[in-house]
Amino acid sequence: MRLAVASGKGGTGKSMVAVNLAFTLSQAGQVTLVDCDVEEPNLHLFLPGEAEIRDVTRPVPAIDTDACDLCGRCGEFCQFGALSVLADSVLFFSELCHSCGGCTLVCPQAAIREVPERIGTIATSTPLPGLKLITGTLDTGSPLAVPIIRAAREQARRDPLVICDSSPGTACPVVETLEGSDACILVTESTPFGLHDLELAADVAARLRIPAGVVINRSDGNDRETHEFCDAHGLEVLLTVPFDRDFAAIQNRGGILSRERPEWQEAFATLFEECRRLAGVAR
Amino acid sequence: MKVCITSKGTTLDSPAEERFGRAPYFIFVDTDTGSVEAVQNPFADGAGGVGPRAAQLLTSHGAGAMVSGQVGGNAREALLTAGIAMYTYGDGGTVADALEKFRNDALTRTG
Numbered sequence: 001m002r003l004a005v006a007s008g009k010g011g012t013g014k015s016m017v018a019v020n021l022a023f024t025l026s027q028a029g030q031v032t033l034v035d036c037d038v039e040e041p042n043l044h045l046f047l048p049g050e051a052e053i054r055d056v057t058r059p060v061p062a063i064d065t066d067a068c069d070l071c072g073r074c075g076e077f078c079q080f081g082a083l084s085v086l087a088d089s090v091l092f093f094s095e096l097c098h099s100c101g102g103c104t105l106v107c108p109q110a111a112i113r114e115v116p117e118r119i120g121t122i123a124t125s126t127p128l129p130g131l132k133l134i135t136g137t138l139d140t141g142s143p144l145a146v147p148i149i150r151a152a153r154e155q156a157r158r159d160p161l162v163i164c165d166s167s168p169g170t171a172c173p174v175v176e177t178l179e180g181s182d183a184c185i186l187v188t189e190s191t192p193f194g195l196h197d198l199e200l201a202a203d204v205a206a207r208l209r210i211p212a213g214v215v216i217n218r219s220d221g222n223d224r225e226t227h228e229f230c231d232a233h234g235l236e237v238l239l240t241v242p243f244d245r246d247f248a249a250i251q252n253r254g255g256i257l258s259r260e261r262p263e264w265q266e267a268f269a270t271l272f273e274e275c276r277r278l279a280g281v282a283r
Numbered sequence: 284m285k286v287c288i289t290s291k292g293t294t295l296d297s298p299a300e301e302r303f304g305r306a307p308y309f310i311f312v313d314t315d316t317g318s319v320e321a322v323q324n325p326f327a328d329g330a331g332g333v334g335p336r337a338a339q340l341l342t343s344h345g346a347g348a349m350v351s352g353q354v355g356g357n358a359r360e361a362l363l364t365a366g367i368a369m370y371t372y373g374d375g376g377t378v379a380d381a382l383e384k385f386r387n388d389a390l391t392r393t394g
Contacts, residue, residue: 081335
């Protein structure tokens with residue numbers, strides 16, 4: 001079973017929900033948590049541990065300057081402007097390259113081959129006996145988050161129970177994180193922004209045909225508009241976590257609510273059962 | 284020498300364009316013979332990477348200098364490597380005005 005946690009708005013509590021869900025499930029079995037917020041991964045702050053780290057690369061063109069006759073075909077072909085063929089040299093702009101490989105195909109001299117370029121890392125650790133944490137990290141300056149997310153999810157391919165924590169927003173990284181999930185938890189908060197972005201995130205899940213449910217975090221007890229939106233769009237509110245200074249303090253020092261307040265394990269266990277029901281996955 | 288001036292239109296009377304990679308037209312003027320050629324910029328509406336692509340276009344047309352308002356980082360790198368001298372024109376006038384100032388060495392060279 002594959003679960004994704006998304007939100008639209010940042011800072012609503014995706015990581016809190018993902019960590020507590022994974023912690024609770026790890027008490028009874030084996031769970032894999034994947035940090036797909038590769039531009040700012042943070043789950044390791046709650047789940048520290050020695051990690052095995054490997055590089056993630058992508059193919060980029062390398063030009064054999066002896067074979068290249070500066071015909072210009074590659075530069076004309078590249079729709080992203082990554083190759084500029086000038087009077088006596090070819091310039092490559094790595095940050096513009098989409099790794100499509102087209103330049104290698106159109107070169108009449110076969111002067112271009114693809115070489116790996118590092119864009120980030122995947123760290124795998126076992127911070128708790130039943131919990132595997134996979135963290136994707138995009139290198140600073142690299143613009144391509146999607147290949148890192150893909151590699152992080154690939155690392156968890158054989159694991160039976162996987163929870164993917166998404167980045168905020170609704171763009172490509174979120175789509176890459178959600179795609180193929182059995183169910184999706186949308187985390188929102190009791191603010192107009194929380195509701196506005198919940199609407200966007202719910203639309204993404206719907207278009208990807210992923211069953212979704214909602215968690216209201218930091219609730220001020222006045223969530224009528226959120227409930228109205230959910231009712232109107234066939235979304236169930238699966239869990240409401242009240243606003244509480246003590247919860248914020250636990251979170252701020254990297255603590256896990258359901259570890260420090262074990263009574264919350266039942267709530268997160270129930271949340272998981274609700275997700276399983278949404279996904280239609282049998283026990 | 285051929286100088287390329289970024290332009291909003293096809294003639295010397297057209298307003299000069301301040302952007303390089305997204306300029307609608309490139310006007311190539313041969314300062315020795317006075318010949319003028321207007322080339323539509325096929326990358327003007329491109330999604331990205333238009334600067335380096337435009338630089339390749341200038342190279343293939345044999346430009347030795349270019350006059351524009353702003354040049355992005357990638358375009359600048361490509362133009363520098365190509366050995367095309369960069370001059371800034373931001374007076375809001377016509378291509379002819381920019382050309383006149385270029386001929387009189389009244390423009391600031393930026394690369």
